[in-house]
Ligand code: C2O
C-alpha cells in the first residue's frame with residue numbers, strides 16, 4: 001500500500017438511500033471525464049471516467065418490478081456500453097458489444113429500457129474495454145427496493161474499489177495492458193476507497209440498525225471484510241436474499257462484482273465503528289461510522305429473512321445436464337496452447353497477443369457457445385480451476401445456486417469465487433432466452449482469455 005496514512009475527511013461521503021421518487025422521463029446517463037478527490041487529503045484530485053460526474057455514478061433506485069429507462073450518452077474518448085450486473089434482464093439490454101448490441105461510439109447514445117424482476121443490490125458498469133473503463137470509474141449502484149423493506153434506521157450503499165494511482169500525481173496509471181498483471185492476479189491497486197473516497201465517515205448513533213449494501217467494484221481485488229463495533233447478519237448475496245440470515249463472526253470474502261447486504265447494529269462503546277479490510281500485513285480501515293449519541297429505543301434482537309425473489313425452482317439435480325468448464329493458464333501454469341477462433345496457437349504466441357488464460361481450451365470468446373440450453377432446462381456446471389490463482393466466475397442474465405460439498409443447494413449468486421486448484425459446482429435453470437456471457441470478473445483475466453458464453457433458446 002502506498003497510501004496508508006489515516007486522514008480525517010471533512011465531509012461525509014455517504015450515499016444514503018432516499019425514498020423512491022417517480023422516474024421523470026428518460027434521465028440521461030452521461031459517461032464523461034470528471035474530477036474528484038480519490039486519494040487522501042493533501043493529494044491532487046484524480047481525473048476519472050464517470051456516470052453523472054461522480055464515482056460511483058448516479059444511484060439508480062427503483063421499486064421491484066419497475067421499468068428502468070436510461071439514455072446512455074457517450075462523451076468519452078472511447079466506445080462504451082453499460083451492463084446491468086445481476087439483473088435478470090431482457091437480453092437486448094444486457095450491454096455486451098458484439099453479442100447483444102453494437103458499441104456506442106464517442107458522441108453516440110443508446111436507450112436502455114428494461115424491467116427489474118428482483119429486489120436487491122445490483123450495479124451497473126461499462127462493458128467495453130471493461131478492464132480500463134471500470135478501473136477509471138465507470139460504475140454505479142442499481143438498487144431495487146423490496147415492496148416491504150426491512151426495518152432499519154439507515155440504508156447505505158458502500159461501493160468498494162481498489163485504484164492504482166500514481167503516488168505523486170494521484171492520477172490513474174494507464175498501464176492497462178501490463179502483461180504481468182494480466183497473467184497474475186490482475187490489476188491490484190494502491191488505494192482502497194468506499195464510494196470513491198478514501199476512508200469516508202458515516203454518521204450513526206449507538207444502537208442504530210443499519211443496512212449496508214456492499215459492492216466490490218474493483219478490477220481484481222478479493223476483499224476479506226470485517227466489522228469493528230458493528231454486529232449483525234448477512235441477509236443477501238449478489239442481490240438475492242439468503243434463506244436464513246448468516247450471523248457474522250469473523251471476516252468474510254467479497255470477490256470482484258459480488259455483493260453482500262448486511263443488517264448490523266451499532267454496538268461499539270467507543271466513538272467509531274468501522275468496516276475493515278483484513279490483509280496479510282494487518283487490518284486496514286475502509287470506512288468509519290462516527291457515533292453521535294444514542295438512538296432512542298432498545299437494541300433489537302434477531303433479524304428476519306428478506307422477502308424472496310421470483311427465482312425458478314431448481315428441482316431434482318439428478319435431471320441436470322452436466323458440464324465442465326476448466327480454467328487454465330496464467331503464471332506458473334502457463335498455457336501450452338489454446339485456440340483463438342479456428343487456430344490453435346502456442347502459449348508463447350498467445351502471450352505475444354496478450355492472451356494468458358483459457359476456458360476449456362479457448363483463449364477468447366469462442367464462435368460456438370459453451371452451452372446451448374433449451375429454455376427452462378436444468379444444468380450442473382463444474383468449474384475446475386487448474387490455475388494458480390482464484391477466479392470470480394460470472395454468468396450474465398441468470399442467478400444460479402451453489403452446490404455445496406455435501407450435495408445440498410447453497411445460496412443464489414451471479415458470481416462464484418473459485419479458489420486456486422479448487423472445483424465449484426453450480427446449478428442453473430437456463431430460463432432467460434438469449435446469448436449470455438460467462439467470464440471471470442477479474443477484468444484483466446477476462447480481457448486476456450477468460451471469456452465464454454452460453455445460449456438459451
Ligand atoms: Cu459485471 Cu460481464 O459483467
Ligand code: CU
Pocket residue numbers: 390391392440441442445446450
Ligand atoms: Cu480470473
